[in-house]
Amino acid sequence: MNKVEFLNGLEEIMELDENSLAGTENLKDLEVWDSLAVLGFIAMIDNNFGLTLDVKKIMDCVSVEDLISLVSKYLED
Amino acid sequence: MNAYIKSIEYFFPETTLTNEMLANQFSDWSAKKIEAKTGIRTRHIAGDDVCASDLGVRAAKKLFDSGVIAPDAVDFLLFCSESPDYLLPPTACLMQDRLGIPTNSGALDFNLGCSGFVYGLSLAQALIFSEQAANVLLITAETYSKYIHPQDKSIRSIFGDGAAATLISSCKFGEVNKIGPFVYGTDGSGYKNLIVPFGGARNPCTDESSIAEEDQHGSVRSQENIYMNGPEIFNFAIKTVPVAVNDVLEKAGKSLEDIDHFVFHQANAYILKYLQKKIGIPKDKFHVNLSECGNTVSASIPIALKMILDEKKISSGDIVLVVGFGVGYSWAATLIEWS
Numbered sequence: 001m002n003k004v005e006f007l008n009g010l011e012e013i014m015e016l017d018e019n020s021l022a023g024t025e026n027l028k029d030l031e032v033w034d035s036l037a038v039l040g041f042i043a044m045i046d047n048n049f050g051l052t053l054d055v056k057k058i059m060d061c062v063s064v065e066d067l068i069s070l071v072s073k074y075l076e077d
Numbered sequence: 078m079n080a081y082i083k084s085i086e087y088f089f090p091e092t093t094l095t096n097e098m099l100a101n102q103f104s105d106w107s108a109k110k111i112e113a114k115t116g117i118r119t120r121h122i123a124g125d126d127v128c129a130s131d132l133g134v135r136a137a138k139k140l141f142d143s144g145v146i147a148p149d150a151v152d153f154l155l156f157c158s159e160s161p162d163y164l165l166p167p168t169a170c171l172m173q174d175r176l177g178i179p180t181n182s183g184a185l186d187f188n189l190g191c192s193g194f195v196y197g198l199s200l201a202q203a204l205i206f207s208e209q210a211a212n213v214l215l216i217t218a219e220t221y222s223k224y225i226h227p228q229d230k231s232i233r234s235i236f237g238d239g240a241a242a243t244l245i246s247s248c249k250f251g252e253v254n255k256i257g258p259f260v261y262g263t264d265g266s267g268y269k270n271l272i273v274p275f276g277g278a279r280n281p282c283t284d285e286s287s288i289a290e291e292d293q294h295g296s297v298r299s300q301e302n303i304y305m306n307g308p309e310i311f312n313f314a315i316k317t318v319p320v321a322v323n324d325v326l327e328k329a330g331k332s333l334e335d336i337d338h339f340v341f342h343q344a345n346a347y348i349l350k351y352l353q354k355k356i357g358i359p360k361d362k363f364h365v366n367l368s369e370c371g372n373t374v375s376a377s378i379p380i381a382l383k384m385i386l387d388e389k390k391i392s393s394g395d396i397v398l399v400v401g402f403g404v405g406y407s408w409a410a411t412l413i414e415w416s
Contacts (some may be wrong), residue, residue: 035231035294036114036347038308043351046315055308 001048002076009048013040025064036049041067049074078247080213081255081416082198082206083146085383086139087241088132089121089370090127092182094222094233103230105295111234112368116346120237120371121345122257129160130168132240133218134175140242146212148177151244153210154184155200157193157217157375159404160185160224172216173284183210191342191403192270193217194243195411198399201245202256215243217375223302224273226289228297232305235345241379248416249402258328259411260321269405270309275300314348319356321400325410333357336412337395338385342402343367343377364390375401391415 001009007021014032023044045051053070053077061067068075096108096118112118123132133156154176156169169184178184183204184372189196194217201213218240225232248255273285286300299306304332318341326332339358341349346365353363366381367373373380378399385391395415 027125035307038313041345042308042311043315047355052316055312056308058308 003068006022006071006075007064009044010041010064010067013037013044021064023064023068027061027067032051045071046047078205078209078211079255080202081248082382082413083244083246084140084143085213085241085243085379085386086136086143087239087376087383088136088139088240089237090123090132092122092124093119094122094237095119096234099234099361100231106230110278115234115349115371116349116365116368117234117237117371118221118368121239122222123238124144124279127220128162128168129158129220129238129240130156130162130172130175132220133158133240133242134214136218136240136242137172137176137214137216139168140214140244145352146244146246147336149179151176151178151212151214152182153201153204154178155183155197155215155386156184156186156187156214157197158213158219159188159190159374160218160220161188176214178214185405189407190319190374190405191217191344191372191377192405192407192409194241194342195399195409196261196402196407197210197243197375198256198411198413199259199261199409202259205245205247207389210269211247213245215245217241217243217379219374219376221374222301224301226296226298226302228289228291229302231294231296231307232298232303233392235268235372236303237373239373239376239380241373241376241383243379255414255416257411258325261289262317262321262406262408264313264317264406267309269315270306270313270406271304271404273301273303284375296405310344310403311348314344314402315351317406317408318352318400318402321410322356325398325400325412329412330414331396335396336398337362338391338397339363339400340378340381340385341400342395343381344372344403374403376402
């Protein structure tokens with residue numbers, strides 16, 4: 001999974017248009033970033049990287065960029 | 078003696094809470110969205126004067142009315158619930174009397190949630206195997222609705238009240254064991270993620286504990302209501318359940334392909350579908366039966382089993398893998414050979 005695929009995955013979880021996320025968005029401004037979206041995010045990370053993320057770290061994320069940084073070392077170029 | 082599941086019945090309270098009712102109350106939700114996210118269309122809610130034990134008694138009476146067993150042939154009653162009638166005495170004692178089960182029977186409560194049915198099966202199987210009982214009535218019943226704040230939309234959309242009565246009986250000597258092997262798991266470090274914080278001995282109710290507050294997702298609850306950290310529970314489930322499935326198969330010397338049906342605790346459709354894909358279970362063998370009742374906690378597995386039996390999907394000799402997982406954290410898995 002590369003960064004574009006990661007963003008596309010997030011768009012699918014939050015039911016946003018494809019390629020609509022730039023990465024700089026504030027999660028608070030995205031109404032669809034709710035607890036079910038968090039489940040979708042956990043599932044995406046587990047599915048693609050076999051990783052279990054600390055929920056607190058996810059909840060501490062302020063922007064989409066912060067979510068990317070949680071897994072940046074696993075993302076392909 | 079070996080043990081097998083002889084019969085299952087379930088009972089729901091009459092009052093329902095539909096997605097339309099939830100969507101009317103919470104304007105940012107639509108009935109369609111709730112169903113798409115949870116796989117649930119409606120849940121049953123016990124009336125103010127109805128306890129989990131009342132639902133359990135009704136389920137047990139259905140079992141007796143079916144003619145599969147008379148109350149006086151039951152020699153052990155196991156009652157699994159986190160909603161007892163009283164702090165003391167044990168609810169199982171009151172139920173023994175209400176059901177007309179003989180006074181020379183054993184009866185006990187055990188407090189478990191979503192893993193409770195599998196633990197109940199293990200206790201029943203052990204009582205029969207050690208020849209301490211021949212007919213164990215396992216009643217799993219829950220009324221989480223009483224612990225949920227009316228404004229807590231996310232939790233109200235998931236849980237429903239209900240009860241199941243499962244009869245576990247001894248089978249003729251020499252027949253193969255119909256229930257088992259078992260694998261168990263416990264991780265109390267997760268206790269805070271699904272909890273009613275106040276109202277027990279650790280934190281007695283106070284004026285402050287009854288004050289409701291809104292959380293970051295717009296759900297409202299007090300310290301005397303159920304709190305569930307959904308993402309943490311999801312993390313726990315996707316980490317634990319695949320391992321439990323693998324372990325029970327290994328212990329039984331079987332592979333995924335040997336199993337005819339998979340009936341997991343009916344948490345919500347989202348978790349179940351993810352687990353099905355992650356473990357690699359064929360869709361037609363994996364059962365999701367919660368659309369008309371929601372997550373009924375310890376009653377969910379026997380209710381789903383009974384629904385599948387009524388649909389004639391299980392044949393004699395089929396092997397069913399069941400996994401319970403949740404509050405505690407507590408989990409357990411076993412195999413049931415249907416006869």
